[in-house]
Amino acid sequence: MGLKNFFENIFKKDEVKEEDIQKIDEEVIEDEEKLEEDILSSEIDEVSPEKIEESKNTDNNNSFKEILDVKEKNINIQEDFKESFKSDNETQDIQINSQDSIEDKQQLQEDENKEEVSETLENEGTVAVEQEKKGLFARLKEGLKKTSNSFTSKFDNLFKGYIKIDDELYEEIEEILITSDISFETTIKIVENLKSNIKKKNINDINLVKPELKEVVSELLRDNNSKLDVYDEQSIIIIVGVNGVGKTTTIGKLASKFKKEGKSVLLAAGDTFRAAAEEQLEIWSKRADVDIVRHKESGSDPSAVIFDAMQKAKSKNIDILICDTAGRLHNKVNLMNELGKIMRTVNKEYPDAKKEILLVIDATTGQNALNQVKTFNEAVNLTGVILTKLDGTAKGGVVLSIIDEYKIPIKFIGVGEKVDDLQEFDYNNFVEALFDNSKE
Ligand SMILES: Nc1nc2c(ncn2[C@@H]2O[C@H](COP(=O)(O)OP(=O)(O)OP(=O)(O)O)[C@@H](O)[C@H]2O)c(=O)[nH]1
Ligand SMILES: [Mg+2]
Structure with missing residues (x-):
């Protein structure tokens, strides 16, 4: 093989390399070409035409030796190129990897952002809950x-x-x-x-x-359990109490609370005795956006109204049925008898429903409220007490005796007339508010 061929071969190989180089990213090609040029020009300098001419004048062995040297050098150059390709590929790999890692980073950043957002939302949620708690406590404090x-x-x-x-x-x-x-x-x-x-x-x-x-x-x-047993199965709440304590208002507040919690609610207008009692409950049902069962003719049997409401609750799969009852009849015995009849009807017609029989008492009556707890508990086995109008009295201490003496849990306390003024009884907050004499 002549020298000309030899160099052509070398350049041919280099051209092949250049083709490969072109396959990679433009920036890399430019660098590569520059690198290639530098290396080749330095080699060409070494095997310059003068040198070749010179070599022609020396003996063949020397010339051959020199050619071998040149060849070896070019092989080294090729190896360098290979290395350089390899490293370029590696660079590309690194670039790809770094691209990957950029994408990873972006993904990570996105994830972190997402996390941050959800954390923020969570925090906001927590803050909202905290604020809600604070708001509740402020209202409790104000009420107490x-x-x-x-x-x-x-x-x-x-x-x-x-x-x-x-x-x-x-x-x-x-x-x-x-x-x-x-x-x-x-x-x-x-x-x-x-x-x-x-x-x-x-x-x-x-x-x-x-x-x-x-x-x-x-x-x-501490042992007071304020949770109502109405969340897991179809339930019925029967609200009892003497007249004017806040039964109907409390039913309205409860209906609206359950509705907000996503429960289906039905009201039963079981106070058929007092004039306009059913209309009053109907107004609350509209406010809370829940259905009501009431009899058109006044003075009908409350057990019959509640019976109809139970049928509807069963057929419509209502979560919570809340029944209003009269606070006053011709006398106390009549009232208790009527409640007894209602309970028998409920137990017979709605045996699988969870039952809460809640006595509403007015905190302003102080210790008198304890007599009501006693009397109603003997008649209908109360499951809990709702103490209203705490906002209007200094007699809130009665809470302690209801829980201590009757072991009947206080489920809610009313600290105002507004819908949100019915609070689940939280003994911790209650004690804090009771002993708190700060002005704010
Ligand atoms: N300040 C205050 N007023 C309340 C509270 N709960 C109820 N009331 C008021 O008490 C009054 C009587 O409420 P009702 O819900 O009609 O009482 P009731 O027990 O249904 O009365 P009867 O149907 O006559 O037996 C209303 O003016 C209510 O606004 C409370 O927690 N705080
Ligand atoms: Mg009423």
């Missing part, structure tokens, strides 16, 4: 203001005048509790528990008595 002002100011004045924890102090505490509409039995229990805790903890500081009292009251309410 009269009770807590009277309760805490009495205690604050008492503790200001004492430096020692003695029997006289405990007697004064007793008196404050009784005048806060807490029954005698419950008062005695609270004071006994307070004494025992103070002794156990070896408390001598008068300033620690109030926090300890708060702890004792909290302990007393």
